[in-house]
Amino acid sequence: MEIPVVRNVLEANDKLAMVVHERVRGILTLNLISSPGAGKTSLLERTLTDLASEFRMAVIEGDLQTDNDARRVAATGCQAVQIDTDGGCHLDSNMVLKAMEHLDMSNLDILFIENVGNLVCPTEFDLGEDAKIGILSVTEGDDKPEKYPLLFNLSKAMILNKVDLLPYVRFDVERASQFARRLNKDLPIFQVSATSGEGMDAWYDWLRNAVRAKKEKGSL
Amino acid sequence: MEIPVVRNVLEANDKLAMVVHERVRGILTLNLISSPGAGKTSLLERTLTDLASEFRMAVIEGDLQTDNDARRVAATGCQAVQIDTDGGCHLDSNMVLKAMEHLDMSNLDILFIENVGNLVCPTEFDLGEDAKIGILSVTEGDDKPEKYPLLFNLSKAMILNKVDLLPYVRFDVERASQFARRLNKDLPIFQVSATSGEGMDAWYDWLRNAVRAKKEKGSL
Numbered sequence: 001m002e003i004p005v006v007r008n009v010l011e012a013n014d015k016l017a018m019v020v021h022e023r024v025r026g027i028l029t030l031n032l033i034s035s036p037g038a039g040k041t042s043l044l045e046r047t048l049t050d051l052a053s054e055f056r057m058a059v060i061e062g063d064l065q066t067d068n069d070a071r072r073v074a075a076t077g078c079q080a081v082q083i084d085t086d087g088g089c090h091l092d093s094n095m096v097l098k099a100m101e102h103l104d105m106s107n108l109d110i111l112f113i114e115n116v117g118n119l120v121c122p123t124e125f126d127l128g129e130d131a132k133i134g135i136l137s138v139t140e141g142d143d144k145p146e147k148y149p150l151l152f153n154l155s156k157a158m159i160l161n162k163v164d165l166l167p168y169v170r171f172d173v174e175r176a177s178q179f180a181r182r183l184n185k186d187l188p189i190f191q192v193s194a195t196s197g198e199g200m201d202a203w204y205d206w207l208r209n210a211v212r213a214k215k216e217k218g219s220l
Numbered sequence: 221m222e223i224p225v226v227r228n229v230l231e232a233n234d235k236l237a238m239v240v241h242e243r244v245r246g247i248l249t250l251n252l253i254s255s256p257g258a259g260k261t262s263l264l265e266r267t268l269t270d271l272a273s274e275f276r277m278a279v280i281e282g283d284l285q286t287d288n289d290a291r292r293v294a295a296t297g298c299q300a301v302q303i304d305t306d307g308g309c310h311l312d313s314n315m316v317l318k319a320m321e322h323l324d325m326s327n328l329d330i331l332f333i334e335n336v337g338n339l340v341c342p343t344e345f346d347l348g349e350d351a352k353i354g355i356l357s358v359t360e361g362d363d364k365p366e367k368y369p370l371l372f373n374l375s376k377a378m379i380l381n382k383v384d385l386l387p388y389v390r391f392d393v394e395r396a397s398q399f400a401r402r403l404n405k406d407l408p409i410f411q412v413s414a415t416s417g418e419g420m421d422a423w424y425d426w427l428r429n430a431v432r433a434k435k436e437k438g439s440l
Contacts (some may be wrong), residue, residue, distance in 0.1 A: 035256045036339050036368060038359025064340065066367055087370060089309065089340035117367070118340055119256050120284065120309035139359035139382070140257025147286055147337070148256060150307060162359070168388055170415075195390075 013125050016093035020128025023100060028207070028214040029111045031127050033151055034135035035144075036117030041069045041162040042194040043135065044112055048076040051204060055109040055211065060099045062091040062116045069114065090121040093128055102212055109211050119148040130220050131156035131210070134180075138162050138171040145179035153183040156220060157190065157206055164193040233345050236313035237273045240348025243320060246326030248427070249331045249436040251347050253371055254355035259381040261289045262414040263355065264332055268296040271424060275329040275431065278300045282311040289334065289405075299323055310341040313348055329431050339368040350378035350440050351430070352356065354400075358382050359389055362396035365403065373403040376440060377426055384413040 020029075032040050041061075058079040058206040061070040070082035083095045096113060105111075113129060115122040123132070134155035138142055139162055140211055145152040152158060157178055160173065177189050188206060192199035213220050240249075252260050261281075268277055278299040281290040290302035301322045303315045316333060325331075333349060335342040343352070345360055354375035356364055365372040372378060379398055380393065397409050408426060412419035433440050 035337070035360075036364055037255060037357075055291075063367055066363075068363060068367070087340075107409070116340070118309075118338055120307075120336070120338055121341065137257075137359065139357065139385070140255075143380055144256055144290060147283055147288070149285055165359070165385065165388055168385055199299075 010124065015137050016097060016130040018095050020093050020100070023097075023105065024111055024128065024130075026215055027105065027108045027111050028211045029113065029127075029129045030210075031113045031122075031129035031132045032132040032135060033116060033119070033122045033132055033155075034117065035119050035137070035140055038117070038135050038137040038140065039116050039194050040117070040135055041072055043159065043192070044073055044114060044195065045076055046194050046200060047204070047207070048073065048078045050200065051207070052077060053206075056107055057110045057112065058103050058105075060091075060096060060103070060111065060113045061097070062114060064088065064116060070140055073114075080102070081211070085116060087220045089116060089118050090125050091115050091127060095188045096127050107118045110173060110207065119144070119151055123151045123154060130214055133157050133159060135159045135161055136176065138166055138173075139169050140171075142172045142176035143179070145176055145183065149183050152180045152187070155184065155187065157188045157203075159203065160189060161194055163191045163198060164196045221310065230344065233312045233314070234304050236317060237346040237348040240316050240320070243257070243317075243325065244331055244348065244350075245438070246435055247325070247328045247331050248431045249333065249349045250348075250430075251333045251335060251349035251352045252355060253335045253339070253342045253352055253375075253407050254337065255339050255357070255360055258337070258355045258357040258360065259414050260334050260337070260355055263294055263379065264293055264334060265296055266414050266417065266420060267424070267427075268293065268298045271427070275427075276327055277330045277332065278323050278325075280311075280316060280323070280327055280331070280333045282334060284308065284316070284336060290372075293334075298377060305336060307346050309336060309338050311335050311347060312345050314428065316347050328429065339371055343371045343374060350434055352379050353379060355379045355381055356396065358386055358391040358393075361390075362392045363399070365396055367398035372400045372407070375404065375407065377408045377423075379423065380407070380409060380411045381414055383411045383418060384416045
């Protein structure tokens with residue numbers, strides 16, 4: 001009895017994901033997924049600041065509790081809306097549709113959706129995005145792509161964050177990258193530090209190309 | 221329709237949790253919960269090694285994929301059994317009961333259950349344990365007890381791991397502790413590094429007292 005119900009929930013979500021996808025026509029929409037504390041919000045803060053003069057961006061923030069992250073993001077001057085899942089472990093398309101009602105969607109170039117910090121459940125829910133971005137921090141261990149394969153299989157880019165901490169932790173970048181690319185052959189992997197700014201330019205170039213592709217072809 | 225089904229799943233789990241609880245009479249049973257990569261397995265490796273001559277211990281390892289962690293734990297000489305959740309985001313009591321069939325439970329002092337790396341879903345499932353132990357690493361940010369309150373509310377001890385990295389990250393131990401104790405007034409908080417061994421003695425003293433309480437009173 002459990003499986004059919006789960007399937008219904010996913011089917012209902014997928015129908016609404018198509019509605020989201022229609023509404024973000026021409027707007028690059030990225031679903032950021034990681035463990036708690038991998039640095040999604042810090043990555044957004046720096047990206048929104050550095051690209052402020054280049055793109056019109058908005059953020060939908062998902063959290064179990066608190067609107068801390070939406071306030072951090074809004075402090076960059078960017079539109080931000082918080083979804084409080086009230087303990088729920090992932091965002092779904094219905095929540096995203098409701099959050100979009102609070103955003104001025106006209107003329108946006110990029111919509112970032114920061115999912116709940118969780119490497120498992122958010123991956124299973126399509127939010128109508130153009131791409132999932134899997135974020136892993138080097139403090140979490142290089143085995144994580146192997147242990148949480150679905151995310152790294154479905155992502156269109158992987159960000160390896162906190163590389164400024166590499167000297168202090170046991171983390172083999174080559175090993176993590178190999179696991180990820182075994183799941184996802186041509187996965188672009190960006191080694192960055194959202195704190196120091198190291199490596200962000202390659203990520204920004206990926207974003208520029210993705211914005212262009214979305215506007216010109218309607219998809220990545 | 222969704223809510224009643226979820227409730228049924230939890231009720232079925234809770235009944236089996238009582239069965240688990242009966243079977244671990246006299247055995248301190250701890251459910252370790254954290255984000256992916258917070259260091260649960262490293263903490264276990266060191267604990268199992270340091271207390272090998274003092275206690276008879278066994279480990280049930282939960283993961284979405286791979287038996288890497290069970291192999292790491294077994295390398296300490298301890299009994300270990302792996303539960304592969306096949307993508308599932310938490311352990312439930314039925315999985316634990318099945319795993320226990322593969323363990324020699326006679327004369328055990330401590331049974332550790334290492335849950336799936338996830339700060340959300342595992343917290344909602346009682347596994348018949350005596351205590352949940354919430355593990356947070358300092359690289360994840362000091363806001364996590366506030367953002368994931370249920371775990372820190374329900375835990376009987378909190379381990380703050382990777383304190384050897386404190387000089388390199390922005391993490392206010394006082395702030396994290398205050399958030400946690402606002403949820404859980406007398407929560408013991410152990411600042412440790414499973415890598416360097418720093419601070420582990422206080423955690424071992426807590427374990428010694430808990431083993432004694434379980435044997436003498438049947439609970440903590």
